[in-house]
Amino acid sequence: MHDSEDLVVVVDGELLTNTETICTGMKAQHASTMKLLRKHLKQLQTFGEVRFEIRLNPQGSDTEYAMLNEQQSALLISLMRNRKEVVSFKVKLIREFFRMRDALGQRDMTLWRQLQVAIAQEVDSAVRASFGSRLMLDRKKDKPILQSEIHRLESEIQPGLLLN
Template structure:
């Protein structure tokens, strides 16, 4: 597949699919799609993220799966969230060339009607690129954090995650973080033996693991104590999510 084949036209906008990014980056498509959903508010600062359903051949037959279609700015931002492997670095350059070459090919037959129109078009392009550069710079600490812990085998307590969030500008303690995780659907809200345990969604995303400890009581009977712990992937996920939300709230106020 040539560089130009990576990029397609979708309702007048040049886009690249999450499938193409996954294949080019050497990662699973579901992981790319998780990044899109987890940081969707960030991506939609550069336009609405389009989705479509495509057929997927599996051992059990033809199934369907959701695919994201990202414009140039969104795709560039997504690549900053990827682990910085050699394959990812090479694909970044390929993707930049693909967008540039496709835009040039489509624009070649067109000539601006006037000098003011050409100047306005150039000014808009510069403004979009400056906005993207500012966004990438703003997210740099989060991306570095994600690179350092996403593959870590070390799981931490929710209270320790609260300390990390405070170090990244989110004013929150352990109690408030537990409450927020319950309200956001990552921990079980209903009172009972499963209270504060990870939800099915959180476990499927790999954000938590549960530590089980045998406790022997004075009368000799043994119970199992369960403690939710945040995985390395979960630490990166929640820092990206909650630091991003805090930044947007600060800008809005």
């Protein structure tokens, strides 16, 4: 059985699990799960694009796996039959999605605080530069560093958006 760290991963800022993890945790046949997924693919895709990948399975042959976000995995596991170990795994998977979402939220909040500090330093540097030529030279040196840091933090907070 997978550790909780293996149940959910972060890919491009999105929390995902895969059909291999679900099948292992639920002691289900992967082929049956993929058949169920394909049967309900349209409904699953209402929660976003289902990503497919082909990897070698433990026996060495190509196998198709699906990467699922939280809503997609919740829908898929709700369609599977409830046996004792299945219900137990459903609880673990849902709990892990919540834990990972909280952890990402804390990370984003820390980035937000760092961005606020960098912006405050930029403003302070601009104000000090207005007081004299020596301070203006310091600002000229500090400005690219501060702007680079602000841009880096903005892109980490909102990787899909161009803020400048």
